[in-house]
Amino acid sequence: xxxxxxxxxxxxxxxxxxxxxxxxxxxxxxxxxxxxxxxxxxxxxxxxxxxxxxxxxxxxxxxxxxxxxxxxxxxxxxxxxxxxxxxxxxxxxxxxxxxxxxxxxxxxxxxxxxxxxxxxxxxxxxxxxxxxxxxxxxxxxxxxxxxxxxxxxxxxxxxxxxxxxxxxxxxxxxxxxxxxxxxxxxxxxxxxxxxxxxxxxxxxxxxxxxxxxxxxxxxxxxxxxxxxxxxxxxxxxxxxxxxxxxxxxxxxxxxxxxxxxxxxxxxxxxxxxxxxxxxxxxxxxxxxxxxxxxxxxxxxxxxxxxxxxxxxxxxxxxxxxxxxxxxxxxxxxxxxxxxxxxxxxxxxxxxxxxxxxxxxxxxxxxxxxxxxxxxxxxxxxxxxxxxxxxxxxxxxxxxxx
Amino acid sequence: xxxxxxxxxxxxxxxxxxxxxxxxxxxxxxxxxxxxxxxxxxxxxxxxxxxxxxxxxxxxxxxxxxxxxxxxxxxxxxxxxxxxxxxxxxxxxxxxxxxxxxxxxxxxxxxxxxxxxxxxxxxxxxxxxxxxxxxxxxxxxxxxxxxxxxxxxxxxxxxxxxxxxxxxxxxxxxxxxxxxxxxxxxxxxxxxxxxxxxxxxxxxxxxxxxxxxxxxxxxxxxxxxxxxxxxxxxxxxxxxxxxxxxxxxxxxxxxxxxxxxxxxxxxxxxxxxxxxxxxxxxxxxxxxxxxxxxxxxxxxxxxxxxxxxxxxxxxxxxxxxxxxxxxxxxxxxxxxxxxxxxxxxxxxxxxxxxxxxxxxxxxxxxxxxxxxxxxxxxxxxxxxxxxxxxxxxxxxxxxxx
Numbered sequence: 001x002x003x004x005x006x007x008x009x010x011x012x013x014x015x016x017x018x019x020x021x022x023x024x025x026x027x028x029x030x031x032x033x034x035x036x037x038x039x040x041x042x043x044x045x046x047x048x049x050x051x052x053x054x055x056x057x058x059x060x061x062x063x064x065x066x067x068x069x070x071x072x073x074x075x076x077x078x079x080x081x082x083x084x085x086x087x088x089x090x091x092x093x094x095x096x097x098x099x100x101x102x103x104x105x106x107x108x109x110x111x112x113x114x115x116x117x118x119x120x121x122x123x124x125x126x127x128x129x130x131x132x133x134x135x136x137x138x139x140x141x142x143x144x145x146x147x148x149x150x151x152x153x154x155x156x157x158x159x160x161x162x163x164x165x166x167x168x169x170x171x172x173x174x175x176x177x178x179x180x181x182x183x184x185x186x187x188x189x190x191x192x193x194x195x196x197x198x199x200x201x202x203x204x205x206x207x208x209x210x211x212x213x214x215x216x217x218x219x220x221x222x223x224x225x226x227x228x229x230x231x232x233x234x235x236x237x238x239x240x241x242x243x244x245x246x247x248x249x250x251x252x253x254x255x256x257x258x259x260x261x262x263x264x265x266x267x268x269x270x271x272x273x274x275x276x277x278x279x280x281x282x283x284x285x286x287x288x289x290x291x292x293x294x295x296x297x298x299x300x301x302x303x304x305x306x307x308x309x310x311x312x313x314x315x316x317x318x319x320x321x322x323x324x325x326x327x328x329x330x331x332x333x334x335x336x337x338x339x340x341x342x343x344x345x346x347x348x349x350x351x352x353x354x355x356x357x358x359x360x361x362x363x364x365x366x367x368x369x370x371x372x373x374x375x376x377x378x379x380x381x382x383x384x385x386x387x388x389x390x391x392x393x394x395x396x397x398x399x400x401x
Numbered sequence: 402x403x404x405x406x407x408x409x410x411x412x413x414x415x416x417x418x419x420x421x422x423x424x425x426x427x428x429x430x431x432x433x434x435x436x437x438x439x440x441x442x443x444x445x446x447x448x449x450x451x452x453x454x455x456x457x458x459x460x461x462x463x464x465x466x467x468x469x470x471x472x473x474x475x476x477x478x479x480x481x482x483x484x485x486x487x488x489x490x491x492x493x494x495x496x497x498x499x500x501x502x503x504x505x506x507x508x509x510x511x512x513x514x515x516x517x518x519x520x521x522x523x524x525x526x527x528x529x530x531x532x533x534x535x536x537x538x539x540x541x542x543x544x545x546x547x548x549x550x551x552x553x554x555x556x557x558x559x560x561x562x563x564x565x566x567x568x569x570x571x572x573x574x575x576x577x578x579x580x581x582x583x584x585x586x587x588x589x590x591x592x593x594x595x596x597x598x599x600x601x602x603x604x605x606x607x608x609x610x611x612x613x614x615x616x617x618x619x620x621x622x623x624x625x626x627x628x629x630x631x632x633x634x635x636x637x638x639x640x641x642x643x644x645x646x647x648x649x650x651x652x653x654x655x656x657x658x659x660x661x662x663x664x665x666x667x668x669x670x671x672x673x674x675x676x677x678x679x680x681x682x683x684x685x686x687x688x689x690x691x692x693x694x695x696x697x698x699x700x701x702x703x704x705x706x707x708x709x710x711x712x713x714x715x716x717x718x719x720x721x722x723x724x725x726x727x728x729x730x731x732x733x734x735x736x737x738x739x740x741x742x743x744x745x746x747x748x749x750x751x752x753x754x755x756x757x758x759x760x761x762x763x764x765x766x767x768x769x770x771x772x773x774x775x776x777x778x779x780x781x782x783x784x785x786x787x788x789x790x791x792x793x794x795x796x797x798x799x800x801x802x
Contacts, residue, residue, distance in 0.1 A: 208740040212610050213721055247732065249742045320614055331648065332768065333734045339609040341650045367733065 003179055003188060003281045004316040006054040008078045012175055012279060014051035015058075015111075016158040025157050029112045032100040035088055035152075037110070040143055040261040042103045042162060044084050045110045047260050049158030050174040052276045058155035059086040062119040065151065069129040072271070072310065079314035081271035082130055082263060085121075086113075087148035094118045099152075103162060110162055116154040123147065130265050133297055140263040140294075164259050168223055171237060173256040178218060179281040185251055187215035191284040191320055192277040194291070196222045196262070198231060198239035198378060200370045202325040204247060205334040206286055210320060211252045218282055219244075223257035233257065235381045242373040266291070266298035267306035271315070274307070278317035287319045300324075327368035356382065404580055404589060404682045405717040407455040409479045413576055413680060415452035416459070416512075417559040426558050430513045433501040436489055436553075438511070440662055441544055443504050443563060445485050446511045447660040450559030451575040453677045459556035460487040463520040466552065470530040473672070473711065480715040482672035483531055483664060486522075487514075488549035495519045500553075504563060511563055517555040524548065531666050534698055541664040541695075565660050569624055572638060574657040579619060580682035586652055588616035592721055593683040595674055595692070597623045597663070599632060599640035599779060601771045603726040605648060606735040607687055611721060612653045619683055620645075624658035634658065636782045643774040667692070667699035668707035671720070675708070679718035688720045701725075728769035757783065 006012045017025050037045065047053045055078070060068065063075040065083050072081045086101070093099060097115040102108065127134045127141045136142055164172040173181070182190055191210035195203065199219070207217045219240055223233055231239075237255065244253045260276070263269050269292035274285040291303035307319040323336040326349055330342040340347070348368045350358075358365060359382040365375045407413045418426050438446065448454045456479070461469065464476040466484045473482045487502070494500055498516040503509065528535045528542045537543050565573040574582070583591055592611035596604065600620070608618045620641055624634055632640075638656065645654045661677070664670050670693035675686040692704035708720040724737040727750055731743040741748070749769045751759075759766060760783040766776040 208736070209610055209613050211740050212723055212737055213614075247742065249738070249740060252739065322613055335609070336613055337650070338653065339612050339650060341648065 003182060003190075004278050004283050006051070006175070006279050007275050007315070009055040011054075012051035012179075013054045013057070014049060014158075014174070014176065015156060016049035016161065022159060025112060026109070026159055029100040029109045029159060032098050032112060033093070034100045034102045034109070035086075035090070035093065035113075036104040036107075037086065037101050038104055038143070038147075040263075041086050041101075042105075042110060043259050043261040044086075045101060045156065045158060046160075046162050046164065047258070047276065048084075048156060049111070049161055050176075050259075052175055052258065052260070052279050053084065054175070054279045056080075056084060058113065059151075059153050060084050061117050061153040062121070062151070064153070065119075065121060065126070069126050072268075072314075079275075079310065081268045081275065082265055083126060085147075086152045088150055088152060089148040091118075091150060093150070093152060101156065106163070108160060108162065110160050111156040111158045113152070113156045114154050115152050118150050118152055120149065121151055130263075130268050131297065132266075135297075138264065138294065138297060140265050143263070162259065164223060164257075168233065168257055171221075171233075171255060171257045172223065172259075173254075173280075175276075175279045175281065178254070178256060181254060182216075182281050185216065188283065189214035190216055190218055190282045191286050192218045192220045192273075192280065192282040192317075193286045194220055194222075194273055196230065196236075198236050198374060199243050200365075200374065201327060201334060201368065204243060204371070205325045205336075206288065206322050207253065208248075209322065210284065210286060211248070214284065216252045216254065217286075218277075218280065219253055219255045220277070220280070220282075221255070221257045222262065223259055231378070231381065235377065239374045239377040242377060243371055246373050247371060262292065264292060264294035264297075266293040267302045270303035270319070271306060271310065274315050274317045274319060278315055282317055284318055284320045286322060288322050289324045327366075329368075359383075360385070404583060404591075405679050405684050407452070407576070407680050408676050408716070410456040412455075413452035413580075414455045414458070415450060415559075415575070415577065416557060417450035417562065423560060426513060427510070427560055430501040430510050430560060433499050433513060434494070435501045435503045435510070436487075436491070436494065436514075437505040437508075438487065438502050439505055439544070439548075441664075442487050442502075443506075443511060444660050444662040445487075446502060446557065446559060447561075447563050447565065448677065449485075449557060450512070450562055451577075451660075453576055453659065453661070453680050454485060455576070455680045457481075457485060459514065460552075460554050461485050462518050462554040463522070463552070465554070466520075466522060466527070470527050473669075473715075480676075480711065482669045482676065483666055484527060486548075486552045487554075488552050490549040490551070492519075492551060494551070494553060502557070507564070509561060509563065511561050512557045512559045514553070514557045515555050516553050519551050519553055521550065522552055531664075531669050532698065533667075536698075539665065539695065539698060541666050544664070563660065565624060565658075569634065569658055572622075572634075572656065572658045573624065573660075574655075574681075576677075576680045576682065579655070579657060582655060583617075583682050586617065589684065590615040591617055591619055591683045592685040592687050593619045593621045593674075593678040593681065593718075594687045595621055595623075596637075597631065599637050599775060600644050601766075601775065602728060602735060602769065605644060605772070606726045606737075607689065607723050608654065609649075610723065611685065611687060612649070615685065617653045617655065618687075619678075619681065620654055620656045621678070621681070621683075622656070622658045623663065624660055632779070632782065636778065640775045640778040643778060644772055647774050648772060663693065665693060665695035665698075667694040668703045671704035672707060672711065672716070675716055675718045675720060679716060683718055685719055685721040687723060689723050690725045728767075730769075760784075761786070 067073045101111040289300045304321040323338045325336045326347045328335045328340045330346040359379045468474045502512040690701045705722040724739045726737045727748045729736045729741045731747040
């Protein structure tokens with residue numbers, strides 16, 4: 001037994017250039033017309049760069065887009081659940097154009113692209129297929145609707161990882177790096193735990209259920225482009241680190257981050273999360289309630305059920321479903337709705353708002369809800385915020401991804 | 402997705418006759434020479450009768466025996482980890498003989514057999530291959546060494562389930578019955594938890610880990626032929642029942658029993674346990690430390706490792722490995738050596754001897770070790786024993802199978 005294969009390929013296909021090739025392509029990029037890309041598009045470029053989107057060689061064509069929207073299949077038949085597309089309003093960029101893709105925020109040139117096709121999409125159709133709604137309140141719909149008039153397809157050469165390595169250091173691991181680490185540890189069965197937040201006991205329990213029967217867990221955090229009020233990556237990372245040090249057996253958890261923006265596509269995004277975790281070498285993705293969902297657009301178990309609906313063999317990485325978890329005083333331990341027969345009154349449940357206000361006021365969280373070491377890290381952070389910053393803190397900041 | 406297939410067959414093959422065929426074969430059996438069979442052989446006959454040993458049609462031939470001993474494969478290539486053989490010292494029973502198999506204890510005729518082969522085996526070879534030892538202190542070795550001079554092969558027709566249904570009622574479920582129950586509940590992913598003992602919190606935790614990610618657990622107890630001092634089936638069953646009622650969510654656990662005697666063959670027996678659980682419709686077998694072991698004959702994880710050593714596709718039912726489990730006060734919950742980084746001093750560990758003496762003396766067990774409702778059932782049983790009976794109680798009576 002070895003690690004799962006990269007998606008649709010026997011080897012990772014990172015599009016990031018190295019050495020001389022990188023230097024000469026950078027020089028060439030400086031001479032090309034520049035297209036400013038959105039945060040989502042920049043994240044996709046970097047994922048393509050590090051091999052997280054293996055085996056894609058760039059942004060999707062119209063027929064890829066159509067196949068992915070309608071049947072989660074690219075033109076060549078490869079399973080893919082969400083379009084990976086680039087857009088512009090600049091109609092001068094057409095098939096045959098060579099362009100440089102620049103980060104819309106920093107201006108850094110991330111990649112060069114040889115445009116093979118310029119096409120127009122039915123955005124509402126994409127939204128209905130991928131998000132099951134065209135409601136502009138849905139943040140994923142909003143992103144698609146805000147795209148340029150034209151989509152651009154074509155292979156890209158990636159020139160940068162957009163400062164992630166510099167900013168996040170060892171936590172920014174590429175798929176090749178997580179695979180090497182797994183092999184070094186002798187791991188084969190690895191569950192990815194997707195998170196945007198610190199881990200409280202409910203998240204610790206999810207991870208430990210995986211560890212009980214597998215080799216280890218990759219705690220895989222979303223890096224970059226957080227929503228205003230989200231807990232910063234370094235605070236989250238420190239909170240997770242103290243948890244792992246104090247409450248997990250050695251060599252059972254690896255903490256790492258990835259650069260992709262959330263789409264909030266619920267079930268379809270759960271499939272994308274499994275797909276790129278396959279590239280990172282994980283055999284399983286932990287899928288909890290309303291994974292990658294937002295608002296009430298998806299049923300709580302839609303993201304679990306969709307794994308049974310895709311054709312067998314679409315992905316090697318499979319879902320590990322877990323229900324909502326909590327401490328139950330009658331159980332005298334952590335449990336979920338699958339294992340606890342008791343009632344809400346027996347369970348310790350705190351809303352994100354409540355947790356934030358308790359921490360901001362310097363109160364202790366119940367030890368059944370959060371480890372004291374974790375709470376201390378968060379308390380320090382919240383108490384350091386100004387009153388005004390505190391108000392802005394996202395209310396959903398304590399739920400799992 | 403449906404239930405796993407029976408072993409080596411698309412349908413269960415119960416050898417128990419029904420209706421008129423049963424009545425006429427019973428009449429015929431009464432006229433045949435009788436062979437008294439051992440407890441182990443009687444258990445095998447009943448397993449053959451209810452389809453637990455699908456697709457076998459009787460006791461193994463010499464070439465089956467050789468293949469199973471040497472390579473876990475029958476003459477026809479079917480995977481099988483432990484010989485299923487019948488023996489006698491009566492040299493008059495030969496190929497062509499028709500005999501009745503009678504329970505050595507009760508005298509009841511369990512089956513008829515058309516003998517196809519009489520053969521002599523190298524018992525020491527079987528013991529070395531299956532048990533990895535010829536030490537007569539090993540109870541499985543002792544059983545093989547005590548067999549008759551001749552093995553008898555041939556197809557059998559089963560006439561009785563040996564009183565199990567009458568004695569254990571609804572708990573004695575056949576593979577067809579557990580499969581029907583799983584289908585009725587809509588279960589597909591089912592873990593079998595093998596036990597000979599009541600369930601304390603450590604066993605509850607094993608079962609709950611399975612339930613968190615699967616459809617349900619079959620708590621599958623060994624019925625009949627207990628060792629002197631083992632907790633009787635009805636006490637064990639009651640103790641498990643109060644646990645399930647009070648601490649498991651509805652429709653997540655089925656309690657049932659099976660008639661097979663233990664061989665204590667450790668790794669090879671774990672494979673047999675998975676094989677017949679496949680016939681019962683279970684997709685997984687929970688394999689803990691030293692599964693089906695005895696003494697120090699096997700390494701603690703040998704029974705887990707052997708599942709990686711058999712050819713892929715040997716069994717559809719797979720192992721779910723779990724380490725030794727306990728309450729840890731620093732974790733503030735149940736854990737195993739895979740998930741707890743703390744020390745022995747933080748863990749609540751009680752030997753079987755200690756548990757028995759506490760219960761016999763009417764003391765309460767720590768709630769972190771045993772649920773009060775479970776302890777109450779056991780306390781009532783132990784306190785009802787006479788002092789002399791109490792001394793005989795098996796010291797290992799509180800470890801998992």
